[in-house]
Structure formats: structure tokens, C-alpha cells
Amino acid sequence: DGGITQSPKYLFRKEGQNVTLSCEQNLNHDAMYWYRQDPGQGLRLIYYSQIVNDFQKGDIAEGYSVSREKKESFPLTVTSAQKNPTAFYLCASTLGGTARNTQYFGPGTRLTVL
Amino acid sequence: QQQVKQSPQSLIVQKGGISIINCAYENTAFDYFPWYQQFPGKGPALLIAIRPDVSEKKEGRFTISFNKSAKQFSLHIMDSQPGDSATYFCAASTGNQGGKLIFGQGTELSVKP
DSSP states (O other): SSSSEOSSEEEEOOTTEEEEEEEEESSOHHHEEEEEOOSSSOOOEEEEETTTTEEEEOOTTTTTTEEOOOOTTTEEEEOTTTTOOOEEEEEESSSOOTSSSSEEEEEOOOEEEE | OEEEEEEEEEEEEOOOOOSEEEEEEEOOOBBBBBEEEEOSSSSEEOOOOOOOTOSEEEETTEEEEEETTEEEEEESSSOGGGOEEEEEEEEEOTTTTTTTOOOOOEEEEEEEE
């Protein structure tokens, strides 16, 4: 099965902890994206990467970090600097890194801060 | 100028009726306008998309209407079914921003049997 996998599905974090969300794709897509979804606010872009070893900040990058060491993997770390991290996090990928190619989304990770 | 404004926030339609969701944008450089459908607990999936060189695109029961001069576009779902109950997001992008999509706030559609 080709697609995007995200793990874990649910994640609980204590105040002051860093946590890493996994995103893997076997679609051979060049570009990968991380979005945050909050009720009534749509999807907001955190970081994106068009090629391996390169990534750019999105609209709400503060308190987050990413790496892109392999084409198929784009993990997101939510650091303790992110003051309100409780949200639904979605990873996406697209072929060629242009918006005219369909973005395929993973099933998401729901992060809750205790 | 990067915003995409979507309305209504929620919509209730009877089975067989027409669901209409509207979006407006300011950035005239946007040149790609997709709609995504999201079921609870799942990631969004592309439903239909349009470019500004056409005024309408139809795929089955789903139609996008595009008004370039008004900077508005809308999704029409004909013969709405309970299985269409989901959250719908409009989005917009330019061709030179690495595939970045700007999403609207979402519309929660409920189709009553």
C-alpha cells in the first residue's frame, strides 16, 4: 500500500517536554509538509521541505523544529517553547513540490498537553 | 492578503438538497484553488480543484464555480447525501511558493436523512 503514515495516532505530553511526531511516505514524493489543525481555524502550515536536507518555515513555525535527512521521512518536534501545542497535526506530501500537484495527507496525530 | 475566507462555518442540508460553500481571497497571484474533504479523525483528501482560466468545473455531484473579478469561488454539492457529511476546506496557492496551500477555516457539513 502506498501512502503516508503518521505515528503515534494519539500523543500526550507533559509541560516542558519535547515530543517528536513521525511522518513517513512511500509515494516517492519530493515535497513534504506539516500542518496544525485547530477547531475553526483550518489548517496552518508549520514547516515544509521541497528536497532532502532543506526545509522552510511556514506561517506558525515558532516552537517547532523539523529535519529532512531522507526523502521518505519528515519528523516534527514540538518543543517546550510551543506554548499551546494541543492540536491535531497533519503531514502531507506532493510530487514535484508545486501546489498544482495533489497534496496527500496522512491520518494525523492528536497531541494533548497534560 | 494571504488569507482565504470561508463561509459558512457550519451547514445543515436535507438529503437530496444542494450544499453551497463559499470562499473569498485577496491575493490576485493565487492561481490554483482546490477543495479538500475531511472526515472526523482522518486527514483531508482532495475533492476537486480549479484554475482561474475556467469559470466552472464539474466532477460528478461536485461543482466549483469561480468568479475571478469578484475573487470568489464556491463548492456546490448537488443531491447531497448523508455520506457527504464531513468538513470541507477551500484552499489557494500560487505556482511559485513551493506547493504552499493557504486554507480557509473549514465548513462542517451535515446532511440529514
